[in-house]
Amino acid sequence: MLLDRSPELAHEQVTIRRGPRSGLPLVIAIHSRALGPAVGGCRLRRYPDWPAGLTDALRLSEAMTYKCAAAGLSFGGGKSVIVLDERVELTAALRAAALADIGEFVATFDGGYLTGPDVGTGPDDMAVLRRHTPHVFCLPEEQGGTGSSSGPTAIGVLAALRAGARQVFGTESVAGRTVVVVGFGSVGGRIAAGLAAGGAHVLVSDVDRVKREIAIGQGLAWLEPDQAMTAPADILVPAAIGGVLDAHIVPALRAPLVVGPANNQLTDDAVADALAGRGITWIPDFVASAGGVVYTLGREIEALTHDTAVKRVEDIGNTVRDLLVRAETNRSTPLGEALDLARRRLDAA
Ligand code: PHE
Numbered sequence: 001m002l003l004d005r006s007p008e009l010a011h012e013q014v015t016i017r018r019g020p021r022s023g024l025p026l027v028i029a030i031h032s033r034a035l036g037p038a039v040g041g042c043r044l045r046r047y048p049d050w051p052a053g054l055t056d057a058l059r060l061s062e063a064m065t066y067k068c069a070a071a072g073l074s075f076g077g078g079k080s081v082i083v084l085d086e087r088v089e090l091t092a093a094l095r096a097a098a099l100a101d102i103g104e105f106v107a108t109f110d111g112g113y114l115t116g117p118d119v120g121t122g123p124d125d126m127a128v129l130r131r132h133t134p135h136v137f138c139l140p141e142e143q144g145g146t147g148s149s150s151g152p153t154a155i156g157v158l159a160a161l162r163a164g165a166r167q168v169f170g171t172e173s174v175a176g177r178t179v180v181v182v183g184f185g186s187v188g189g190r191i192a193a194g195l196a197a198g199g200a201h202v203l204v205s206d207v208d209r210v211k212r213e214i215a216i217g218q219g220l221a222w223l224e225p226d227q228a229m230t231a232p233a234d235i236l237v238p239a240a241i242g243g244v245l246d247a248h249i250v251p252a253l254r255a256p257l258v259v260g261p262a263n264n265q266l267t268d269d270a271v272a273d274a275l276a277g278r279g280i281t282w283i284p285d286f287v288a289s290a291g292g293v294v295y296t297l298g299r300e301i302e303a304l305t306h307d308t309a310v311k312r313v314e315d316i317g318n319t320v321r322d323l324l325v326r327a328e329t330n331r332s333t334p335l336g337e338a339l340d341l342a343r344r345r346l347d348a349a
Helices: 050-070 092-107 123-130 150-169 186-197 210-217 270-277 291-300 306-314 316-329 334-348
Strands: 013-018 025-032 042-047 076-085 178-182 201-205 235-238
Touching: 013 050, 025 050, 025 092, 042 050, 042 092, 042 123, 050 076, 050 291, 050 334, 076 092, 092 123, 150 186, 150 235, 150 291, 150 306, 150 316, 178 186, 186 201, 270 334, 291 306, 306 316, 316 334
Parallel strands: 042 076, 178 201, 178 235
Antiparallel strands: 013 025, 025 076
């Protein structure tokens, strides 16, 4: 989704270089700075080849433009990707070298691109980047940052989920609902815990088998990854990587509400129509997942207190409610309405 497939380059600037220390391919993609400096996390992941990492950076940076615009932030969309080969072993030394490389790379943008953690990186890694550039968010709290943005991201997803539940089930309460959380990482884990605390019957899944014991230890039920997406449930929460909703899976889905933090959940925008056609309410990922960036920028740029920043994150629930009402009134989809909202703000800039 969100990859502009027109022959023209949709992005403002895309730079690829080989890390001088690590030898790894590094990509920094700036999709748009119409609203302000580009912001977007640094992803460290395995890809079949570097063009796959480039494609991911292009799609993720575009999603950040829409994420910031829909959230009302004066920031643009960017993303950095450290491409790890599927065969190479990620030793501590290689990791440190790659982080230093990307920090130096971010520095070359002189504040036009600001980074933070993403899949495969966390606050400690940001501290490594900080040695090379001041333009990095989410440093550990001992080092003056606000730490991991996973908690606020989960709070935003839960607010979006409650707004969705109100529309689909007539109540925000998750008590007694069956919820499948696909991806038991730092955000998925927090969402699962929040839902369980609210009285939901939570089933979780992850490609990493190690997570199974942890989940069971927390009293959560486990689903095998190949069954999770299509398990019968009230709510499905995609909380791992993107591309999980395509034309093939939509007919097999068995949850009337789909909302989660994974970026770029749809393989293309037409999937949103297929979901709506099946009567499934899908909350656009770039709206539901904005909590991390909303909280972090609020705290680290605007110096908001924790409580005020959390209130802003919870406002995602109101945005979702408005989008769902508008989609119903206009006989459109929540995605169509969310893109409209973002584009109105981008056009006004
Ligand atoms: N990884 C976050 C996202 O996908 C981006 C982020 C950047 C979060 C900077 C916090 C700070 O939205």
